[in-house]
Amino acid sequence: MHQTSNEFAPASQGELQRFVQENNSGERLAIYPVGGRTSLNFGRAATRPGSLVSLAKLTQTVDYPVRDMTITVEAGIRMDELAALLREQGQQLPIDVAQSNRATLGGVVATNASGPRRYGLGTMRDYVIGLTAIDAAGRMFHSGGRVVKNVAGYDLCKLMVGSLGSLAIITQLTLKLKPLPESTVLLWTPFNTFAEIDSALNDLQESSARPVVLDVLNTSAAKHVSAEARQDLPCDGPVLVIGLEGTARETAWQVEKLKDELHRKQPGEIVVTEDEPATRLLQALTEFPTASDAPLTFQAGLLPSKTLQFIEQATSQNIAVQSHAGDGLVIGHLPDMASSVEQVVELLKPLRELACNGRGNLVVLNCDADWAKDLPIMGEPEPGWPLMQQLKKALDPHNILNPGRFVFCEST
């Protein structure tokens, strides 16, 4: 982030709209929308000073028709507050987010954050069915609606998910919800080698179980997660974590099936956690991306079949690695020895190559602000980059929203 000159927290969506409109017809200062400020270091360094616009006061529940299993809320609601509201009705938004006691719904949508259960339950794009946002000129626009199925108009919800506040300020969201499962179970088992895990993952494609989590941790990440979960889990080798949700009968049946299937792969001890310990373990897995003071944290997305090779390379570089391996997503914390930007560039080089060869990319989630300008923070440019720049120009022609931080265009 860039140093900002002032901060503004509107009390209503209308007040925010007026602020943005006045700014657009006046000085056109930069606007940096923020929610819980958990991801301020995600994205490139800002290019000019401006106002922090906090959505913290926009927390109203607009409509919660419980039996329709949808909810409409303002974007500033904290993820833990939202979860509590839904839990009362036996429902959930199954997006695992780190620091949910700070992170806001709008921020999570803007950063497209996800966690372990994305393998079985999807990501934000699968849950946002309606949205209100304000573009740089102060146009308040809507997309989608409040029903679970709707194809009227262009799907700007998809465009806004992961747009990092660079196109418009998200002020209100309508979400599709899921029932809370009766039971959550996590299986934790170390293997001798990454190749063995790869082979186990391959077999799991045909498993009679239907996991919602397929995470892989290298030893250093496993130790970290085990400690955070306050559980003495075996960490004598890379660990495979399999998560299950459903009725108690469903998860119990799957646990037996999985033990059977895994034993053929000769893993180490298989630890089964249920109830509160399982919740704590899932929480520790969810917090992994932010629970570190590592000099740099990255996220790579690549084909699931190329993921173990990537983890092995990263492990050889002393990087603590968690992977949502079923989806080919890898999060890594660089070791403390990476103390200069030159070293970081060297460390990331082979990983970038592997990510790109795996039809994917590597982005930096968090690093020293001074390094950001010298690193390809958002990874290799996508083929759609020129279109993205034009979209940015269409909604923010004067480069007011998060200038320089994500997709950018020349200020006009």
Add this chain to the structure above:
Amino acid sequence: MTTQTESPGNSIAAELLDGFREIVGDEGLLHNADELLVYECDGYIVEKKSPDVVVFPTTTEQVVAIVRLCNKFDVPFVPRGAGTSLSGGCLPVGGGVMITLTRMRQILEINLRDRYAVVEPGLVNVHLTQRLKDTSYHYAPDPSSQGACTIGGNVATNSGGPHTLKYGVTVNHVLGIEAVLPDGSVVELGGPAGAVGGYDLTGLFVGSEGTFGICTKVIVRLTRDPAAYRTLLGVFETVADATQAISGIIGAGIIPAALELMDQGIVGAIEEAYKFGFPLDAGAVLLMEVDGLEVAVDEEAERMVKICNEHGAREVRRATSEAERQLLWKCRKQAFGAVGRLSPSYCTQDGVVPRTRLPEILEFITATGQEHGIRIVNVFHAGDGNIHPILLFDERDQEQIDRVMKASDAILSKCLELGGSVTGEHGIGVEKIGFMDKMFTAEDLDVMADIRLVFNPDSRCSPAKMLPTAGACGMEHIERDHPGKQAAS
């Protein structure tokens, strides 16, 4: 395919036709008036307009060359798949060039380990799932027209289907797209590892109804087959009882794989056609399917049976074999085919209401049918709140068409009043363009128009679709090039 001389009055320049011939050969071209008739409408038969020429490319390069030629001659063009869409999405408003993609139908890659397939846009939806037979994977979106509709067309309209209740619609299963943009450039959006950086343009492109360009390749996600199914048929005395049962099931936190309602009118037609043994005196039947682990499906099925009984179900039958299950689904998916037994023409609406408002909208539909003297039967995706009232009429009678339009308008307006949408899966096309300013504010439409201009600055690609505002540009263009060639309105 023909090589006959063009029909009199055809406004396409001979030079342009020669250009197309060079690209796709005579066998890839239709321009004889008789042959063009097939292409004058899709499943929405109220408005018709023949294109001036239909071109059948077989490669992305040919699509590029065709689009460039259209631009050079300043002629509008519209992509088309199998033409099964139901709101005039591929109607060639103003004539021009129709680019039909049904000859690009290869499955280019299947990767089970990484759970994706790369297909050409003209591939028929069910052909992918058929190819995946015995792999324990399938392609989840299953529109009722899946035996004919193409995956490219599904991308354009963001198609749904009965099983999207649990598995999501097309956009939830598209990882990447190759598209020829309206300027003739080729762009890859997303990829097999999903969107990996920048905006989710794949998600934005899906459902853009052919107004952002022509999709030439689709990377789709593959889904594990469920281990087990239980397929049930709930028989109810009245539609109201059935809709209350639906509300009860969803409200209880059960997400069945499918939940489909068929009323007495449609059941009669289906029974006549397929002889399943549906009760003809029942007010409505509910086709319900749960899927998942063998150990779980019976329990979930029991819960649904209980809820149905609580809401006055006369009986709940179970499909006892895979053959019976397939027959039930055949009846449901080919219900529209059976409508021919009821009426010479029909118009299907596609409104959505919050699922707990189904009883209200169904009552309203009945009342509206009576008010306008139009017979309406219902078969729809009840679990999603996505209604499909089928309005029966005779298209030879303009007065009937007018009444159908009025009744449709009333039903869709009611959906909006109940907090819903005018389209759940068929798209806006030309049919519902008049509803856009009822559903969206001027600013919403303004923003959408700006976004469309990024992809389609001259509105030469699929003009006059989706947006009433952005269409204006395209319409002027058409009036200039093809005076008097507007679609019937």
